[in-house]
Amino acid sequence: MTNKKRDMSWISQPWRSSLHRKTNHILVKVIVSIFLIGISYRLLFSRYGSGEKLFAPTTEILGRNSTDEGKCNLCNGVWMPNPSGPAYTNLTCRFIEDHQNCLMNGRPDRGYLHWGWKPYQCDLPPFDPYLFLDAMKNKNWGFIGDSILRNQIQSFLCLLSKAEEPVELYHSSDFKSRQWQFQKHNLTVSLIWTPFLVSADIFEDENGVSDAPIQLHLDSLDQSWAGTYPKFDYVVISGGQWFLKHAVYLENNSIVGCHYCPDKNYAELGYEFSYRKTLELVFQHITNLVGKHIPVVIFRTWAPSHFENGQWFDGGICNRTAPYKEGEFNGSNVDQVMREIEFQEFEKAKKTMESSGKSNYLKLIDTYQLAVMRPDGHVGPYRRFHKDKKGKVQYDCLHWCVPGPIDAWNDIIMDMVLK
16 A cells, blocks of 8 residues: 555656656666767777787787787687688698698598688788798708697698799608708708707607607707707797607706606606706707807797597597687697796797897797697598598597698798798
């Protein structure tokens, strides 16, 4: 009854009804105004619809992996459909090793070839071999690292060979280290296989089967690259997944610990310890030679794998045929740990170079985001051609098909050095 009287009283007073209508009218105007301002703000500042993005997914990482002088971050972007496909094929390039020649080995799908990398805030031009070769006359390039870097140099040579075919000058007995020359331009390109960058005693066959733990000398660089470093004008260098293997660590030829050696009475130091110590030594070597020799050094970040339902040794697979969507997969905890170590050690070296006024000679190419979004680009079961379709196949979810997503890594390198 009380509520009814209150309602009737409100209705019976015209001035209150009028005030109510005016109040509602004003409130509607305010709401509409706020809505229109919001729409205008979005139209003015949002660029996502045109393939660009105002903010990076993680500001912290953007600050670390930005290209120099605040330019567009070429490594922060998204994979977009690219109907034209790759710049070369496995039929037009003779530098693709059999283990990465997925099409030759029977891969039936082609969708993974039709994606292009699009930075959020700019465009990434495709690799121009003519422009690159003209700019690199009389230069000497060195690619220093593990089999992923060997994977990358195949793409590099394929892209350049559209303008000129190089001749091979040298190869090691196992063909892991090689050298080529583009004779018309006097450009020499060397591949130095050094999976740990430091001296290592490795006791395993070509299939990765080991009969003893690897021995890493964490206070001694591998002289196969450190001894030839002064001759290079440009160096692409990276660490990699070898550091996750079982290993014994030595300094001054004495054992200081290990990574996963339960049958030994050694201190368990872990792969993080060895990777950090290695990068410290590598960057120390680079910065110590600044006054004597200054090549442009491009450090390439960690390359993630995409094994699912296991690893390479216990039945892991990678059979996806399309890229991940942004944020769908950001890698494993191990990936994040190793990448963090890389950023920290690179930043320390960069500061040292800044003190000598030579920081522009040390660059970071953070291909992690490009790689982590492309589970479809791996070799997978097409490392070899398998006649027996029902036979057991070991998947390779670490290395990349050539051509494939790895081509974009070289697009970025070309843009970085030519600018």
